[in-house]
Amino acid sequence: MLQAKNLTKVYNGHPALANVSFTVNPGEIFCLLGANGAGKTTTINLFLNFIEPSDGEAVIGEWNVAEAPLETKKLLAYIPENLMLYPNLTGLENLDYFSNLAGKKHTNKELEAYLAEAGLQPDAVHKRVSNYSKGMRQKVGIAIALAKQAKVLLLDEPTSGLDPKASNEFATLLKKLSTQGVATLMATHDLFRAKETGTHIGIMKEGKLVETLTTEQINHADLEKLYLQHMN
Amino acid sequence: MNMILKIAAKEMKEVLRDGRFRVLSALCLVLLVVAAFSGKRYYDFVNAQHKEAAEKERLNWTSQEAKNPHSAAHYGTYAFKPKYPMSLLDQGVDKYTGVSIYLEAHVRNEAQFIAAQDQTGLSRFGDLTPDFVLLFLVPLLIILVGFNAITRERESGTLRLLQSMGVSPERLAVGKWLGIMMPVILLTTISFFLAALFLGNLSDFGELSWSALLILFGVYVLYYAIFSNIVLLVSAWVNKSSIAFVILLAVWMVACLGMPKVVTNLADQLYPYPTQQEFMEAVNEDKKKGLDGHDPWNDAARKLEQEVLAEYGVDSVQQLPFNFDGYLMQKGEEHEAEIFFKHYEHLKEIYEKQSRLYRNAAALSPFLPARFLSMAMCRTDYHSHWHFSNEAEKYRLEMMNALNMDFADNSRYGDWSYKSDPELWNKIQPFDYTPPTYASVLSANTGNFVVLVVWLAVSFGFVVIRCTTLKP
Numbered sequence: 227m228l229q230a231k232n233l234t235k236v237y238n239g240h241p242a243l244a245n246v247s248f249t250v251n252p253g254e255i256f257c258l259l260g261a262n263g264a265g266k267t268t269t270i271n272l273f274l275n276f277i278e279p280s281d282g283e284a285v286i287g288e289w290n291v292a293e294a295p296l297e298t299k300k301l302l303a304y305i306p307e308n309l310m311l312y313p314n315l316t317g318l319e320n321l322d323y324f325s326n327l328a329g330k331k332h333t334n335k336e337l338e339a340y341l342a343e344a345g346l347q348p349d350a351v352h353k354r355v356s357n358y359s360k361g362m363r364q365k366v367g368i369a370i371a372l373a374k375q376a377k378v379l380l381l382d383e384p385t386s387g388l389d390p391k392a393s394n395e396f397a398t399l400l401k402k403l404s405t406q407g408v409a410t411l412m413a414t415h416d417l418f419r420a421k422e423t424g425t426h427i428g429i430m431k432e433g434k435l436v437e438t439l440t441t442e443q444i445n446h447a448d449l450e451k452l453y454l455q456h457m458n
Numbered sequence: 459m460n461m462i463l464k465i466a467a468k469e470m471k472e473v474l475r476d477g478r479f480r481v482l483s484a485l486c487l488v489l490l491v492v493a494a495f496s497g498k499r500y501y502d503f504v505n506a507q508h509k510e511a512a513e514k515e516r517l518n519w520t521s522q523e524a525k526n527p528h529s530a531a532h533y534g535t536y537a538f539k540p541k542y543p544m545s546l547l548d549q550g551v552d553k554y555t556g557v558s559i560y561l562e563a564h565v566r567n568e569a570q571f572i573a574a575q576d577q578t579g580l581s582r583f584g585d586l587t588p589d590f591v592l593l594f595l596v597p598l599l600i601i602l603v604g605f606n607a608i609t610r611e612r613e614s615g616t617l618r619l620l621q622s623m624g625v626s627p628e629r630l631a632v633g634k635w636l637g638i639m640m641p642v643i644l645l646t647t648i649s650f651f652l653a654a655l656f657l658g659n660l661s662d663f664g665e666l667s668w669s670a671l672l673i674l675f676g677v678y679v680l681y682y683a684i685f686s687n688i689v690l691l692v693s694a695w696v697n698k699s700s701i702a703f704v705i706l707l708a709v710w711m712v713a714c715l716g717m718p719k720v721v722t723n724l725a726d727q728l729y730p731y732p733t734q735q736e737f738m739e740a741v742n743e744d745k746k747k748g749l750d751g752h753d754p755w756n757d758a759a760r761k762l763e764q765e766v767l768a769e770y771g772v773d774s775v776q777q778l779p780f781n782f783d784g785y786l787m788q789k790g791e792e793h794e795a796e797i798f799f800k801h802y803e804h805l806k807e808i809y810e811k812q813s814r815l816y817r818n819a820a821a822l823s824p825f826l827p828a829r830f831l832s833m834a835m836c837r838t839d840y841h842s843h844w845h846f847s848n849e850a851e852k853y854r855l856e857m858m859n860a861l862n863m864d865f866a867d868n869s870r871y872g873d874w875s876y877k878s879d880p881e882l883w884n885k886i887q888p889f890d891y892t893p894p895t896y897a898s899v900l901s902a903n904t905g906n907f908v909v910l911v912v913w914l915a916v917s918f919g920f921v922v923i924r925c926t927t928l929k930p
Contacts, residue, residue, distance in 0.1 A: 274622055276930055299624030310615035314475045315468070326464040327623040367619075380622075 227252050227409035228273070228378050232282035235268050235433075242268045244433045245282065250426070252377070252407040255400060257420035259453060260430035266413035268433075270382050273411065274304060286378055300329065302378040303371030307386055309363045313356035317346060317366050320355055325373040332373055344369035345395050361392040368399055379403065381412040385419060397423040417453060421446050429456050461625065462633045469637020473603055482599045483645045486591055490649055493586045494656055497546040501660075504541050504557065511558070512538045516888050524877040527861035528787055534562030535857075537850035537889045539569065542837050543657040543666040547674065548589035550838025559847065561854040561889075563791065566798040568734075569847065588653070589832060592678055593825065594714050596642070597685045601706045604638040604689040606699035608928075613699060618930040631690070631925035635918070638686045643679060650675045670896050674835040680910050681828040687917035694924045717823035725812040737801065744797045762789060775871050783874070784866025791858045795851070809840065820909045827906035827913075834903050837893055841902065845894050853889045860886055 228250040235243040243265040250256040258266045271277045272284045275295040284291040286298040311320040321337050332340075341351055344365040355363065364384060371379060379400070385393040393416075400423055404410060414420055420427055421441050427449070429437040436456050444452070473479050515536045522530055537559045545552060556569030611617040620630070650671065657666050688709060693702045732740070748758055763775060766782070775782040820826040833839035861882075869876035900907075 274618075276618070276621065296624050296626060299622060302622065304619065304622035306615065306618055308615065309619065311619075312468070312472060312616060313614075314472050319468075319471070323464065323468045324619065324623060326461060327620070327625045329461070329624075370619075374623075 227287065228256075228411055229285040230269065230272075230282070231285065233269065233272055233279055233284060234281035235265075235272065235277065236280040241433050243272070243279075246430075246433075246435045247282075248426075248428055248435060248438060250378075250409045250411055252409050253404050254425045255404050255410040255412060255423055256426045256428060257424035258411070258413045258428050258430055259415070259417065259420060260413075261457060263432075264430040265433040266430055267382055269430075270304075270380050270411065270413060273298075273302070273380055275299070301376065302380055303367075303374050303376035304380045305364065305367040305371070305382070305384045307383040308360065309367040309384075311355040311358070311363055311366060314354060316352050316354055317341060317358065317362070318351050320366055321369050321373060324370045328370075328374040330373055330375070337369075337373060340369040340372045341366065343372055344399065361388050364388065364392075364396065368396070371403075377408060379408055379410040379412070381410065381414075383413055383415065385414065385416060393419065417450055418446065421449055429453060431456050462629050462636065465625075465630060465633025466636035466640060469607070469634055470640050473637065473641050476603075479599075479603050479641055482602055483641070486595055486599060486645065487649065487652075489586065489591045489595065490588050491652070493588045493591060494546060494653070496585075497549070497587060498656075498660075501541060501543075501546055508538050508541065508557070511536065512888075519886075520880075520883045522880060522883050524880055526874065526876055527865045527878045527882065528563065528784075530878075530883065531563035531858055531861045534560060535889075537561055537846075537853060537891070539843075539846050540891060540893075542893075543660050544670060544674070544836040545838045546588070546657065547592075547653060548832045548836040548838055549585070549587050550589075550833035550836060551840050551843065552838045553585075555840070555843040559850045561850060561857065563858060564794055566795070566802070566851055566854070569843070588649075589836075592649070593681075593829060593832065596645070596678075596682060597714060597825075598710060599645075600638065600642055600682060600685045601689055601703075601710055603641065604686060605693055605703045605706050607634055607638060607690060608693040609696065609699040609702050612697060612930065617928075621928070621930050627925040627928060628922055630928075631922050634925075635686055635690055635921065638689065639683060642682050642686065646675065646678055646682065650678075667896060670835050673896075673900070674832060677828060677831045677835065677910070680914060681824060684824045684910065684913045684917055687914065687921050691917065691921050691924055694921065694928055713823040714825045717819055718826060718829070721816055721819040721826070725815045728815065729808045729811040731805065731808055737805075741797055741801050744800070745794060748793050748797065758793075759786060759790075762786065778871065780866045781869045781873065781876075782866075782871050784862050784864075784869065788859060788862035788866065791855070791862060795855050798851070806844070809844075817905055817909065820906070824910060824913045827909045831903055831906045831910070834899050834906075835896075837899075841899075842893065846891060849891055850889065857886055 230246050230248050233243055233246040234241065246265070246269060248256065258269065260266055268277070272279050273286065273291055275291050275298070278292055287301050289298045291298045311317075312323070315323065318334065318337055318341065321341060322332075322334075325332055325337065338348075338351060342348065346362060346365040346369065350358065350362060355366070358366075367384075381400075385396050388396065397419060400410060400412075404425070412420075412424070421444075424441050426438065426440050427444075428435050429452070437452065515538075519533075519535045522533065539555075539557050539559075541552075541557075554572060556572045558571055559569050560567045606613075608617070611620060654668075654671060657671070660666070689706060692705050692709070693699075696702050696705065763782070763786075766778065766785070767773065767775070770778055772778060778785075816826055816830065830839065834841065864878050864882055865876065868878065
């Protein structure tokens with residue numbers, strides 16, 4: 227569903243990403259681990275066509291992202307580290323707007339159901355987003371993904387700064403979506419969450435994917451050891 | 459289409475919920491209403507004066523005693539320029555052109571009673587008029603509302619989410635554009651609706667043309683659409699709202715304040731108008747060389763006398779079937795009119811050259827064509843004044859012809875004591891001015907329309923191009 231083929235991105239002669247290849251199949255959650263500047267966000271931006279690869283290609287479904295940016299975006303949902311919405315609109319209005327942009331038509335009832343499924347408390351639905359906490363905004367982001375019926379999720383440190391409960395709820399939702407066949411690519415710093423939620427783990431360092439493994443292969447302590455080995 | 463409307467609706471919802479638009483548009487409406495009411499007071503005042511003066515002058519004219527028709531020609535009368543309801547919306551150059559022309563023998567006079575002359579030097583601060591609000595303030599409102607239309611999304615991070623949705627850049631551009639335009643169109647519609655109510659209820663409502671008002675509305679919407687494009691283009695181009703704001707303010711200053719004044723200075727430098735003194739000297743110079751109706755001994759008069767005698771096959775002017783003095787007077791009048799016509803045509807040529815400069819400068823400022831179209835539709839531009847002045851001159855010549863020929867046909871040569879029946883004063887119809895039709899006003903302003911439409915198309919093209927390459 228999601229494929230990186232020798233993805234390379236060079237900024238002013240400095241490689242931010244070098245020959246990164248991996249595949250995420252439907253139902254899998256691929257967690258990218260690595261220090262800041264390792265190339266996690268660059269990888270996600272390449273799948274979003276926010277930047278163009280210097281070499282290699284990012285593929286979503288059957289399309290090369292750089293060649294079919296609009297088609298591939300129809301398949302994906304994106305939740306950045308700090309998901310920003312329109313503060314003057316309510317949560318429901320934001321969801322309505324974005325699902326409309328995605329070309330979906332939903333009734334208000336359906337939209338409310340998506341927000342409830344994403345875990346947003348019912349009394350917040352009709353409040354302006356300017357009063358929302360970060361966790362509540364992330365939930366609207368999930369609801370957007372649900373309403374869009376995305377086949378691919380691109381998550382850039384979505385749980386950083388969330389309290390453990392909110393983080394746990396988020397992980398539960400991800401697992402639920404993966405059972406529905408959604409392919410997820412998630413950049414994260416949270417080893418524990420990656421082991422608990424992910425099906426696959428990739429460790430990145432200085433623009434290279436240095437390790438790829440399944441979470442079944444490894445326990446939490448060994449994962450941490452392996453990660454630190456690479457970082458040192 | 460549906461998606462575009464959704465984008466526009468969301469933008470509009472945000473704009474309307476944002477305090478800026480509410481406060482600024484309320485302010486604009488209040489200023490418009492105040493301007494309209496103070497304009498109406500002046501309008502009523504001028505119209506009442508006009509009516510009273512026209513009746514009085516007519517009475518003065520018709521109640522003249524029996525006298526030599528040429529004395530009546532010297533006595534003269536006045537032509538009054540009517541004020542039209544739409545001049546309340548845009549006063550144009552009315553303040554500087556004068557309201558009446560004194561019609562007398564031998565001289566083509568300039569219009570007198572110029573409003574600006576009757577005011578103190580403080581009037582230089584300018585009057586509050588609807589055209590000021592419509593031409594200067596509403597574009598500023600568009601800038602204040604729209605400068606961060608795209609930079610805000612970039613700064614707050616919503617642009618990333620927006621761009622991840624797979625919406626085509628053209629639709630985004632059109633949607634955003636409509637989002638700015640719709641509140642502005644709303645405001646313009648309310649303003650013109652109020653104007654229609656207001657102007658429609660003026661006591662002498664006969665002159666208000668609804669189609670002209672509608673065309674004026676169209677001109678302003680076109681003008682605002684261009685500004686919306688510029689606002690959107692700059693907002694899409696730069697990264698920061700503050701930079702977009704500064705750039706747009708600079709654009710506004712150049713387009714609305716700077717360019718018109720620069721072009722005016724340039725026009726005066728390149729194509730200077732003669733001073734009143736130079737103009738009259740040139741006219742007098744030409745007059746000296748030519749026929750003088752009051753002086754039968756000058757060369758041109760002697761020549762005319764010979765020609766007329768030859769034509770009628772008689773030896774002396776006494777044998778002519780009409781009074782040669784009257785005939786000479788009329789020929790002199792015609793000759794002087796030609797001289798005036800020639801010199802006024804020269805002024806007009808200079809004016810046309812200046813106009814061309816303004817039209818060329820419109821490539822740098824959409825304000826200029828909008829300004830000219832607005833004045834033209836309100837019949838307060840210089841062309842309208844020119845037309846009135848020409849019509850008054852035509853009337854003056856007809857009047858002089860009737861008076862001089864009455865003298866020529868009904869008296870004998872040398873009979874300066876001839877007095878015509880006061881019935882003659884009544885036979886000369888009062889001056890009834892008909893302004894040029896709107897169709898001819900429009901066709902004279904095709905160039906301005908074309909420039910505005912080109913501005914709209916090109917600026918919108920740039921917006922779409924910029925949006926297709928927009929990255930978060």
